[in-house]
Amino acid sequence: MSTYIAPLRDMQFILNDVAGLDEICALPGNEECSVDLVESILDEASKFATGVLDPINRAGDTVGSVCKDGVVTTAPGFKDAYKLFCETGWNAMPFSPEFGGQGLPAVVTMAVNEMWKSANMAFALCPMLTGGAIEAIAHHASDELKQKYLPKMVEGTWSGTMNLTEPAAGSDLAAISTKAKAVGDGTYLVSGTKIFITWGENDCAENIIHLVLARLPDAPPGLKGISLFLVPKFLVNDDGSLGQRNDLICASIEHKMGIHGSPTAVMSYGEKEGAVGYLIGEENKGIGYMFTMMNHARVNVGLEGVGIAERAYQHALWYARERIQGAIVGDKSGVKKPILHHPDVRRLLMDVKARTEAMRTLAYYAAAQIDKAHAGDAVAQARIDLLTPVVKGWSTEQGVELSSAALQVFGGVGFIEETGACQYYRDSRITTIYEGTTxxxxxxxxxxxxxxxxxxxxxxxxxxxxxxxxxxxxxxxxxxxxxxxxxxxxxxxxxxxxxxxxxxxxxxxxxxxxxxxxxxxxxxxxxxxxxxxxxxxxxxxxxxxxxxxxxxxxxxxxxxxxxxxxxxxxxxxxxxxxxxxxxxxxxxxxxx
Amino acid sequence: MSTYIAPLRDMQFILNDVAGLDEICALPGNEECSVDLVESILDEASKFATGVLDPINRAGDTVGSVCKDGVVTTAPGFKDAYKLFCETGWNAMPFSPEFGGQGLPAVVTMAVNEMWKSANMAFALCPMLTGGAIEAIAHHASDELKQKYLPKMVEGTWSGTMNLTEPAAGSDLAAISTKAKAVGDGTYLVSGTKIFITWGENDCAENIIHLVLARLPDAPPGLKGISLFLVPKFLVNDDGSLGQRNDLICASIEHKMGIHGSPTAVMSYGEKEGAVGYLIGEENKGIGYMFTMMNHARVNVGLEGVGIAERAYQHALWYARERIQGAIVGDKSGVKKPILHHPDVRRLLMDVKARTEAMRTLAYYAAAQIDKAHAGDAVAQARIDLLTPVVKGWSTEQGVELSSAALQVFGGVGFIEETGACQYYRDSRITTIYEGTTxxxxxxxxxxxxxxxxxxxxxxxxxxxxxxxxxxxxxxxxxxxxxxxxxxxxxxxxxxxxxxxxxxxxxxxxxxxxxxxxxxxxxxxxxxxxxxxxxxxxxxxxxxxxxxxxxxxxxxxxxxxxxxxxxxxxxxxxxxxxxxxxxxxxxxxxxx
The missing domain is CATH 1.20.1410 (I/LWEQ domain)
Incomplete structure (x- = not known):
């Protein structure tokens, strides 16, 4: 089997020479960042990806997450890896120092995140969803909620989720019917069923902070009547310690074609008295707040297309160098060589490599625009607005095609699960669907x-x-x-x-x-x-x-x-x- | 869930108006065939596909075939369906009346076979492989072998296989190392390991007739030193009854990404004294004979691309008519409608439909050339030679893309195994690999x-x-x-x-x-x-x-x-x- 090795040279070239890392380090707020620092961060991240996340990826697929009586057990190795991931500070990397983060630019986290996605896409979904929830809370919640929840979420001790979809409300969020009502003490009671909740329940984090879209009584119909609530798995005491279990439960997890390591939960809120929730921002403005998470998540799902294509490429290249089969057309010696020498295998690998590099360059370039926009650059804001759907839609469609091309390199053994090429093909297929279809x-x-x-x-x-x-x-x-x-x-x-x-x-x-x-x-x-x-x-x-x-x-x-x-x-x-x-x-x- | 309904109108249009069924019925040897007869055959076949094969397709995927101690148990329903398939004469349809077949033109079996592939591709592989073996025996074996084996194979009571691939000999058949040696009584002893043997072991047929490529001692190296042997699972007595078990065993079956209903066997020949085999045709000419099977099989695998795309289309169309989600862009009424009304869902389904029709037309047209070439038409022979790799390669590549497009119609539930769209996506992925990669x-x-x-x-x-x-x-x-x-x-x-x-x-x-x-x-x-x-x-x-x-x-x-x-x-x-x-x-x- 192959081992994931981060494509550091290409990453650094794109960061330094195309995305303008030095410019971005010079922006206000990024003073502590430097090209040298980024180089050592990428080195360390590559070691973590290769040494910790890649080796458990296969168990994520073959064993997967299991749900019994509302309790999810993640795949072998996931819990320990998550602990280490948080302890070594990787979870905190992208977030504001105000809440314990390292405040690194988006362009740097983009390169690091690519490694997580290549090495173990199912695992990487947990910090990705937590990150989305952190963004939404940081931008829209009260200071009290921020102080209470963000430090633990930035650490990763608590994970986060996005709860949008319901059985009758998929692409059409206006159809959301989960209910919330004010109790009178500033809290709300939430009830309803949400589906497709990525990492909705897990045994890695000590608490899970659900962000839930729901309707208040008498809210206007459609998208303008939806509010966003923070609903923790365990209520949090004033001293920050965990209190009682909230009225929410994982009803089941889905039997999916891929990303088996990522528990996709059906979440049931308020089966008894109602799940205690806290309003984020103002009533009826939930959809707008959720888009703070969505835009973050969309670029990151696009990056999954890059990551899975890179990993599938490395796996196929390993095989193409190992596998000897047949003489090469036009080679009069008739010597049998590794299949990398066959023209169509060469074409397949060149295709995956070149297109993956193009996607990577686009994704990092887009991240640089996020950093510039963050510093007030309106032109960069317009560019990232334009490119967000392209990074998401195009890169994921390519990721599906390229993981298929990589599988083809293997010939017959590509279709055998033990070879591992199937996993990338199956995993990639969700990326053109979630966080908004193509x-x-x-x-x-x-x-x-x-x-x-x-x-x-x-x-x-x-x-x-x-x-x-x-x-x-x-x-x-x-x-x-x-x-x-x-x-x-x-x-x-x-x-x-x-x-x-x-x-x-x-x-x-x-x-x-x-x-x-x-x-x-x-x-x-x-x-x-x-x-x-x-x-x-x-x-x-x-x-x-x-x-x-x-x-x-x-x-x-x-x-x-x-x-x-x-x-x-x-x-x-x-x-x-x-x-x-x-x-x-x-x-x-x-x-x- | 959707039910497979054969696209009879399109099939008949292509047969009658594009492929020229009446001309083909008029060719020597096809006298008993008529446009009306074909219409009733297609009607009956469609009932069998819908009523018998489609309902067990899901169990083929979820339960699959299981191998224990060399004994394969096929998925629930497969054994009974196979018995009925043979009893009602479907297995015999394409073959010569000399051996009990109905001798129908290739163009007719093409349409009928498409139904089997749509309804249950894993099941359909069994008669497909038997058919390839029958072709090779009918064209190249001695009269004695033909008389002894073909009637039971045409009935389907005995199934057939192709044994080409070995661990070190995939696309490069010249590397085949399975051995055979003459015993002196006209028989041979075969020993070696063959992999990826479709339906190599099963509990549906009473005997399994393996066609095995192997090398005789002192055979020239490479492709010119390979002979073809008939190696039955049970030796056959002179009176046609089954004799002792031959020295061959199914060592294991593969854990594949799809077509779980089709047992893909690792076959071990001659672990004890050697498996008794009978030479087909002349020594060292096995590769040429095998291509008789291969060309038959290639067009048929191309047809799998058509069949799986059609089935995936019908499944997605069913959902697109059922699922109501969101108002339609440009529709000022704001009324929520089935997703078939959304422009991109419409585009996806139109894409799958139009491209499937194009592939179907090409496959039936190619089959018509086979019929004409069979009657001595050199122009038709040139055309089918040209189109065989196109039908195989292009239709299967399209089948993969289109089963993916069909899955996309489902959105999030498309990635959930219970929905059934995943199976077509996974099943289709083998088609660009086996019987010669793209x-x-x-x-x-x-x-x-x-x-x-x-x-x-x-x-x-x-x-x-x-x-x-x-x-x-x-x-x-x-x-x-x-x-x-x-x-x-x-x-x-x-x-x-x-x-x-x-x-x-x-x-x-x-x-x-x-x-x-x-x-x-x-x-x-x-x-x-x-x-x-x-x-x-x-x-x-x-x-x-x-x-x-x-x-x-x-x-x-x-x-x-x-x-x-x-x-x-x-x-x-x-x-x-x-x-x-x-x-x-x-x-x-x-x-x-």
Whole structure:
């Protein structure tokens, strides 16, 4: 079996040379961060990922989490790993020092989080959900709630969850029916059933802080009548110690196709007297607060696409170097070689590698925009608004495809569970669904982030201008000219499709939504191709300056691959957007 | 849960109007076949698929086959279903009346087999493998072996297997090391281990007839030193009764990601004295004989892509009609409707439907060529040679993508095993691997079927001429003009890529193989698009003639969708072929 080794060189290149880590360290509040410090953090994180999380990933899949009488036992090794994870400070890394965090920039946590997701995606969901809950509390809850809950959550001693979905309220949050009523002492009683609650119950954390969307009596219907409540598993005494068990229970956990290590709970609130909850912020504003968690979570789920593709790649590469099978076409010696030498195995691995690098670059670049926006940069805010659905939607769709491509490298043994390739394939399949399906992301992109922008399309057009500038810059270098041409063509396709979306959204939003997912793919390919082109330009400069680090040769090669094998698909996606809507609706419903 | 209903109208349209069933019934040897007879056969088959095979599919997945001490117990219901399958004559349908078969044309068995694969792909593997073994025996074995084994195999009382793969010999059959030696009485003793033997051991058939590739002492090395042996589980007495147990055993069955109902065996031959085997045909010609089975099996595995996509589609459509979630974009009433009304759900289902129809049309069309070639038509033989790797490789790759698209329709519940969508997604994943991976198919296509043809590219160019003629024909009808333009563009891309393959194969076969899989996708899209265009032309004629069958409207709609959403991708695949080889090899092995 293979061992996960963090791709530190690529991570550092992207952080330092593409995402501008030094700039970000210079922003107010990041004074303690430095390029050197980040390098040692990544080194330490890679050791934790390789040494602690990767070895228990398989047990997470084969044994998984088990629920009996409302008590969840996580997979062998998970509890100890979680303890160590918290003790060594990894849980606290991204959060504000005010509550015990280390306050590291988003771009740094992005690289570290990628390692957790590669090594053990099911495990990584626990700190990810806790992080989302921390964000929502930190931004919207009272000081009293913050002081009482955040320090333990930042440590990781208490984990956190997001409770949105109900049986009849999935993508349609307006249908939420869980109830809350004020008791009169400032607390509320919550009752209802929530499903798909990631890490909703577990034996790793001492307490679990549930953030629950519910309706107050007489609340307006729909999205404007939903409030957000903090509902702890154990009530917390004033001195911070744990009090009595709250009236909530894990009714069962789901039997899923993948991420078996992550307990996905059906949570039942208020079967007896009602679960004690605390209002976060104001009444009826819960949906807005929840989006604080959602945006955080969406970029992080996009990163799962990167992480799982990287891990699947490493596993397939290990096999492709080990497995000897057949002579190589065109090799007259007839010598049998590792299958990495077979052209199509080479193509599969190159495909996974190049596309994973493009996704990684986009994700870290997006995180840099989060850091800049946090420091007040409006341009960066517009960029991260635009790219959040792309990072989530495109990277997860790619992650599914690439974990499949990696499985294919194994041939017959790829389909055997013991080989381990199946796990990545199965695990990845949830990523295009949770935290908003690909269609939800795509509709956000063409709607809120484009056609319904204050100046429709302004954010996309600003990015396209930068993309075209990069293409023009590369065109001058003969060794990059091929990349430049493909990038320019891709940008033209995206520009045409953007204009079409803006021109048609008002009059025919259905037609635009019929092409929103192809538009998402198109945006991902062009944005990813752009950042790979920028990376190639930097690599070419270094080589021209005499730098002999082979990494730069490799980056040129993956950028060239992405340009010649992925950017040509931009035109096809654009034609689906601009010329395909009528055909989507061509069949009356009864004829399906 | 949904119930499988065979898409009889589409099947009959393709058989009668595209594949030319009446012509095929008129061929010598098919005199007893008629369009009416086929219609009633399909009706009966659909009842068997819906009533017997579909209901046990889930148990096949959840319980699966179990092996204990060499004895395999198949999933609940499988044994009874198999008995009924044989008793009602379904097993015998495709085979020669000489041995008790019904001798129906390939094109008819193709439609019937699709139903088995949709309803229960794991079950359908048993008759499929038996069929391959029957073909090999019927074509190559002595009359004595044929008389002794074929009648029971045609009935299905005895099942059959293909034993190719060994731990060190997967795609590279030249590495086979299983041994056979002549005893002197005309029989042989076989010893060695074979893996991935589909239905290698089971409790459904009374005897299992293994066809085993093995080497005789002093055989030449490589592919030219492999012979094919018939090795029965129970020796057969001269009167046809079962004799003693042969020296072979199922060592274990694999723990696979899908098709749990199909026991995939590790077979151990000759642990004691050696397993008694009978030479099929001549010594050292086993690989050629095995390809008789392989070509049969490849088209049939391609059909699995069709069958699983159809079943996944029906399951997702059922949910999309049932599940109510959210108001529809652009619908000012705000009324919540079934999710089929959401544009992206509509797109997903249209995508699965249109592409499944294209694959079905290609598979039945290919089967019609088999029937014509069987009657001596050399043009049809060239066409089926060309299309066999396309039906196998393209349809299975599509099947994986489409079962994923169907799962996406379910949203969160799609990832829960009880929903059933996961099974199709997991089951489908083997199809691009067994019976030759997609790369093996693609290399066969660009090599043997194109560049190394007697007149290189002649078969492809003949098909392209027909495709261009169809495009020209459609261009005259304004309602089909859009299809015509997209088909013409696709054909141009395929033509360019074909020329490139022929021009470069001799001097740089590695470069051609680096683009063989994109070339396979390209061929599939254009060939599928062509047959959908032909279908649209027929539908348009019927409508113009006053036929009010809504099926023709639906066919026009799916053809239009395929033309506007799939054919545009042809150009991108072609550019991967003609301009992407260098990039595949751009990274030295040590830099992966």
């Amino acid at each position: 269609a939800i992301q795509a509709n956000d992109l063409v709607g809120r982030k484009l056609a319904r922008e204050k100046v429709p399309g302004a954010g996309m057009k600003a990015m396209l201008a930068e993309i075209n500038a990069t293409a023009a810059e590369l065109a001058g270098n003969p060794s990059l000219a091929n990349i430049a041409v493909n990038l320019k063509n891709g940008a033209n396709s995206l520009s045409t499709a953007t204009d079409w979306v803006i021109a048609n959204y008002e009059s025919n939003p259905q037609a635009v939504h019929a092409g929103s997912v192809p538009f998402l793919h198109l945006t991902g390919i062009v944005a990813g191709g752009w950042l790979m082109a920028k990376s190639a330009a930097i690599a070419a400069q270094r080589i021209a300056a005499g730098d002999s680090d082979a990494f730069y040769q490799a980056k040129l090669a993956t950028a060239e691959y992405f340009a010649t094998h992925r950017l040509p698909f931009a035109a096809a996606y654009a034609s689906e957007v601009t010329g395909g809507a009528a055909a989507v609706f061509g069949l009356p419903e009864n004829l399906f | 790369a093996i198919q693609a290399n066969d296509l660009v090599g043997r079927k194109l560049a190394r043809e007697k007149v290189p590219g002649a078969g492809m160019k003949a098909m392209l001429a027909e495709i261009n003629a169809t495009a020209a024909e459609l261009a005259g009808n304004p309602s089909l003009a859009n299809i015509a333009v997209n088909l013409k563009n696709g054909a141009n891309s395929l033509s360019t890529a074909t020329d490139w393959v022929i021009a470069n194969y001799e001097s740089n076969p590695q470069a051609v193989h680096a683009g063989s899989v994109p070339f396979l996708h390209l061929t599939g899209i254009v060939a599928g698009g062509w047959l959908m265009a032909k279908s649209a032309a027929i539908a348009a004629q019927r409508i113009a003639a006053g036929d009010s069958d809504a099926f023709y409207q639906a066919k026009l709609a799916t053809a239009e969708y395929f033309a506007t959403h799939r054919l545009p991708f042809a150009a991108a695949y072609a550019s991967e072929v003609t301009g992407g080889a260098a990039a595949v090899f751009g990274l030295p092995e040590n830099l992966f």
